[in-house]
Amino acid sequence: MIKLDAKIPEGPLAEKWTKHKNSLKLVNPANKKKLDIIVVGTGLAGSGAASTLAELGYNVKVFCYQDTPRRAHSVAAQGGINAAKNYKNDNDSVYRLFYDMIKGGDYRAREANVYRAAEVSNLVIDHYTAMGVPFARDYGGLLDNRSFGGVQVSRTFYAKGQTGQQCLLGGYSALVRQMQTGKVTMYSRREMLDLVVIDGKARGIIARNLITGEIERYSAHAVVLATGGYGTIYYLSTLAVNSNGSAAWKAHKRGALFANPSFIQIHPTSIPVLNDFQSKLTLMSESLRNDGRVWVPKAKGDKRKPNEIPDEERDYYLERRYPAFGNLVPRDVASRAAKERCDTGYGVGDSGLSVYLDFRDAISKQGKKAIEDKYGNLFEMYEKITGESPYETPMRIYPAGHYTMGGLWVDYNLMTTIPGLFAIGESNFSDHGANRLGASSLMQCAGDGYFILPYTITDYLADEIKTPKPSTDSPEFESAQNEANEIINKLLAVNGTKTVTSFHKRLGKIMWDYCGMYRNAEGLKKALTLIDELENEFWKDVKVPGKPNELNQELEKALRVADYFELARLLCTDALNREESCGAHFREESQTETGEAKRIDSKFSYVAAWEYNGHKTTHTLHKEELKFEFVKLQERSYK
Amino acid sequence: MNIKLKIWRQESPKAKGKFETYSLNNVSAEMSFLEMLDYLNDTLITRGEKPVAFEHDCREGICGCCSLYINGRPHGKLGRTTTCELHMREFNDGETITIEPWRAASFPVIKDLIVERNAFDKIMQAGGFISVNAGSAQDANAIPVPKNRSDEAFDAASCIGCGACVAACKNSSAMLFIAAKVSQLSLYPQGRIEAKERVKKMVAKMDELGFGGCTNTRACEAECPKGISISHIARLNREYITAKVAE
Numbered sequence: 001m002i003k004l005d006a007k008i009p010e011g012p013l014a015e016k017w018t019k020h021k022n023s024l025k026l027v028n029p030a031n032k033k034k035l036d037i038i039v040v041g042t043g044l045a046g047s048g049a050a051s052t053l054a055e056l057g058y059n060v061k062v063f064c065y066q067d068t069p070r071r072a073h074s075v076a077a078q079g080g081i082n083a084a085k086n087y088k089n090d091n092d093s094v095y096r097l098f099y100d101m102i103k104g105g106d107y108r109a110r111e112a113n114v115y116r117a118a119e120v121s122n123l124v125i126d127h128y129t130a131m132g133v134p135f136a137r138d139y140g141g142l143l144d145n146r147s148f149g150g151v152q153v154s155r156t157f158y159a160k161g162q163t164g165q166q167c168l169l170g171g172y173s174a175l176v177r178q179m180q181t182g183k184v185t186m187y188s189r190r191e192m193l194d195l196v197v198i199d200g201k202a203r204g205i206i207a208r209n210l211i212t213g214e215i216e217r218y219s220a221h222a223v224v225l226a227t228g229g230y231g232t233i234y235y236l237s238t239l240a241v242n243s244n245g246s247a248a249w250k251a252h253k254r255g256a257l258f259a260n261p262s263f264i265q266i267h268p269t270s271i272p273v274l275n276d277f278q279s280k281l282t283l284m285s286e287s288l289r290n291d292g293r294v295w296v297p298k299a300k301g302d303k304r305k306p307n308e309i310p311d312e313e314r315d316y317y318l319e320r321r322y323p324a325f326g327n328l329v330p331r332d333v334a335s336r337a338a339k340e341r342c343d344t345g346y347g348v349g350d351s352g353l354s355v356y357l358d359f360r361d362a363i364s365k366q367g368k369k370a371i372e373d374k375y376g377n378l379f380e381m382y383e384k385i386t387g388e389s390p391y392e393t394p395m396r397i398y399p400a401g402h403y404t405m406g407g408l409w410v411d412y413n414l415m416t417t418i419p420g421l422f423a424i425g426e427s428n429f430s431d432h433g434a435n436r437l438g439a440s441s442l443m444q445c446a447g448d449g450y451f452i453l454p455y456t457i458t459d460y461l462a463d464e465i466k467t468p469k470p471s472t473d474s475p476e477f478e479s480a481q482n483e484a485n486e487i488i489n490k491l492l493a494v495n496g497t498k499t500v501t502s503f504h505k506r507l508g509k510i511m512w513d514y515c516g517m518y519r520n521a522e523g524l525k526k527a528l529t530l531i532d533e534l535e536n537e538f539w540k541d542v543k544v545p546g547k548p549n550e551l552n553q554e555l556e557k558a559l560r561v562a563d564y565f566e567l568a569r570l571l572c573t574d575a576l577n578r579e580e581s582c583g584a585h586f587r588e589e590s591q592t593e594t595g596e597a598k599r600i601d602s603k604f605s606y607v608a609a610w611e612y613n614g615h616k617t618t619h620t621l622h623k624e625e626l627k628f629e630f631v632k633l634q635e636r637s638y639k
Numbered sequence: 640m641n642i643k644l645k646i647w648r649q650e651s652p653k654a655k656g657k658f659e660t661y662s663l664n665n666v667s668a669e670m671s672f673l674e675m676l677d678y679l680n681d682t683l684i685t686r687g688e689k690p691v692a693f694e695h696d697c698r699e700g701i702c703g704c705c706s707l708y709i710n711g712r713p714h715g716k717l718g719r720t721t722t723c724e725l726h727m728r729e730f731n732d733g734e735t736i737t738i739e740p741w742r743a744a745s746f747p748v749i750k751d752l753i754v755e756r757n758a759f760d761k762i763m764q765a766g767g768f769i770s771v772n773a774g775s776a777q778d779a780n781a782i783p784v785p786k787n788r789s790d791e792a793f794d795a796a797s798c799i800g801c802g803a804c805v806a807a808c809k810n811s812s813a814m815l816f817i818a819a820k821v822s823q824l825s826l827y828p829q830g831r832i833e834a835k836e837r838v839k840k841m842v843a844k845m846d847e848l849g850f851g852g853c854t855n856t857r858a859c860e861a862e863c864p865k866g867i868s869i870s871h872i873a874r875l876n877r878e879y880i881t882a883k884v885a886e
Binding site: 048051052055066067068069070071073075076085087123125126127128129130131132133134135136137138139140141142143159160162164165166169172173174176177179180186188211240241242274275276277278279280282283380381384385387450451454497499501502543545546550551553554 | 667669670671673674675677678681684685687689690692694695696697698699700701702703704717719720724726728749750753755756757759760763764765767768769770771772773774775776777778779780782783784785786789792793796797799800823824827829830
């Protein structure tokens with residue numbers, strides 16, 4: 001029987017992490033050399049953890065499915081990275097960053113974790129700057145900041161619209177430095193297919209070599225997953241098309257609980273769907289809402305060109321509904337407001353499924369040059385995709401699946417319910433509650449990787465210094481490898497008539513329709529039936545060409561989609577269980593008279609951590625009650 | 640629109656490759672170039688043929704995964720565009736489009752349109768970093784950097800490591816790739832400490848891996864999807880000469 005213990009330290013909020021660090025065990029340098037750690041994923045969290053652990057002296061094996069670690073999807077984060085530096089002297093502080101995140105997450109995150117994420121944020125900025133990350137500077141040569149949604153201070157550090165790329169390349173440079181020293185062994189073009197657990201502890205992984213198709217075994221004293229989110233469960237999302245949830249799912253099947261899986265952020269400003277073969281939705285950074293005004297025509301079905309519609313006939317609906325935050329309301333609020341306008345017939349574009357994001361006023365006030373300096377590359381990106389210039393005509397935007405707040409359950413040490421298995425960055429559930437504020441994902445990922453995990457994993461490894469290098473000849477490795485081979489052979493043997501992508505698209509549509517921005521009990525139940533039917537059809541009629549032992553991209557996709565059916569069921573189950581609205585999770589049965597999300601703290605102030613019991617078998621729900629000692633639970637209002 | 644595709648097919652690194660021609664009908668102008676290839680692959684799989692292997696991931700022009708020589712130009716004919724950002728509205732009904740992998744000895748073909756670019760990782764390992772361990776940094780505002788230098792460093796740092804510069808160069812030189820990193824780091828005070836070692840080691844590694852030298856043709860600059868200027872090569876050369884003279 002699993003008993004959840006979050007291991008949150010006692011004491012005042014601001015002292016918890018310091019006190020805890022002082023109580024963590026250490027491993028001396030000579031012993032570190034004897035210990036192996038596997039890190040899966042090379043985004044901000046993974047590259048940060050890997051290089052830092054190597055700097056400390058551990059032997060680190062790093063895995064990524066791309067050809068090089070520099071391409072992990074953190075690379076695509078645009079707007080920025082938060083820190084409580086208070087460089088703008090606008091009365092920002094660690095506490096305010098913490099408070100904004102707790103409130104932004106609609107009171108469904110742990111206070112202690114969030115405070116710690118805010119606390120280490122300043123170290124992250126210092127470290128990236130020291131590594132040569134080219135953050136934007138002002139004319140005095142010091143670092144510049146901008147504002148993001150859901151907050152009233154400027155605390156976001158940025159590098160034009162390429163902040164993720166620049167932070168990731170900083171992380172990558174530290175990683176290659178450790179590859180050079182030999183402390184990091186890089187295994188690129190490898191996809192993790194399973195977690196190996198021996199005597200109750202995580203001891204290794206099974207990976208597929210994506211070039212040769214070989215199924216390989218790797219062992220270590222501890223395993224760290226930094227494998228990102230599962231937003232591609234919607235098929236169309238802002239994620240890289242190969243991003244997937246399989247590593248986390250496989251860990252879940254081996255015993256790691258999955259927390260709040262239905263908490264998925266729908267990002268309000270993505271470029272809308274333009275064609276039937278569309279493979280992804282490109283994000284337009286939230287930072288654009290600093291200067292862009294969101295509107296739709298006041299009249300339904302107004303087909304005039306946007307610039308022909310005079311101001312008095314425009315509905316700046318965010319400014320109207322949320323005067324205090326206006327266009328800078330948090331993402332979940334902005335997404336639902338856009339969908340509401342489109343569903344009621346005010347949407348623009350051929351499909352009626354988009355709203356305007358207009359820079360006309362900003363350009364006339366600040367000049368084209370100023371806007372170009374801030375958003376030039378984003379405008380260029382938009383024009384390449386749509387063929388329209390945002391300098392001349394408003395952008396058209398629509399919400400898209402983006403970030404998963406849910407993920408593997410971890411305790412305060414970032415360890416899952418499997419001893420020796422850690423989850424960091426987006427792959428865990430811990431810091432964003434039911435909704436993530438902009439620019440806090442880079443912050444959390446880097447914080448986890450550089451400044452939290454290296455301390456907590458050392459505490460775990462202190463008890464492993466006498467453990468010899470785990471052998472890959474054990475029966476556990478053998479059986480995990482056999483299982484991986486079986487699934488592959490089974491997929492190839494179906495030899496049906498429909499492509500993997502066609503199933504993924506259909507699964508995505510079910511999830512978007514019934515487990516997307518608005519959810520209700522009836523729809524979720526229907527989705528569960530539809531997912532079962534689709535999964536049965538998949539295993540009868542999917543066509544995966546080629547052989548197992550070769551570069552086979554269709555097989556890669558098929559393995560990921562096969563896991564997504566199972567994860568999709570858990571998402572719907574979780575959404576069905578949570579009969580309240582909070583953050584990105586909006587249950588239609590639970591809303592205020594004005595259509596805002598209605599939380600039910602008396603019943604749902606807990607983390608829903610799900611235990612796997614077998615394929616198509618009901619999961620067991622474990623509740624971690626959330627205790628709020630330092631903030632008062634309030635209605636989350638941005639009016 | 641209806642198009643013809645002439646695509647390089649190669650089973651494995653050692654196999655002999657050749658062009659195959661495919662007709663593809665009902666291509667929409669709104670499709671991205673890679674979505675057009677998805678469509679082709681759907682068609683091929685349904686017909687029982689082998690899909691074309693090509694590399695892609697973010698599909699928004701930032702990860703650097705996608706490559707492809709399209710009608711004789713890396714990432715196609717548009718300037719400052721990656722293949723995933725290229726759209727079919729740039730092509731005409733009835734057009735024949737030739738698609739090849741990057742052609743450079745240092746980027747061997749793995750399968751069809753996929754090449755091995757890990758030579759870039761090796762060059763980066765040789766010195767593409769500032770040696771600072773986590774935890775040892777001072778306050779980020781302790782070292783002011785003039786905005787114009789910082790902006791220039793950013794421009795260099797926007798390299799996505801796709802390899803178009805190498806593919807475009809008649810000498811298969813990686814000078815623009817290296818220059819971008821050397822330039823970025825040498826513009827920062829904190830990057831000056833290792834500047835000499837860095838430039839020598841990265842250039843030596845480039846030579847060792849079989850990339851050619853720079854003969855100022857500027858094809859790299861013209862084809863770079865991020866528009867990185869060869870003025871960074873000038874800085875690389877200055878850094879290199881200074882480092883060598885100091886030996």
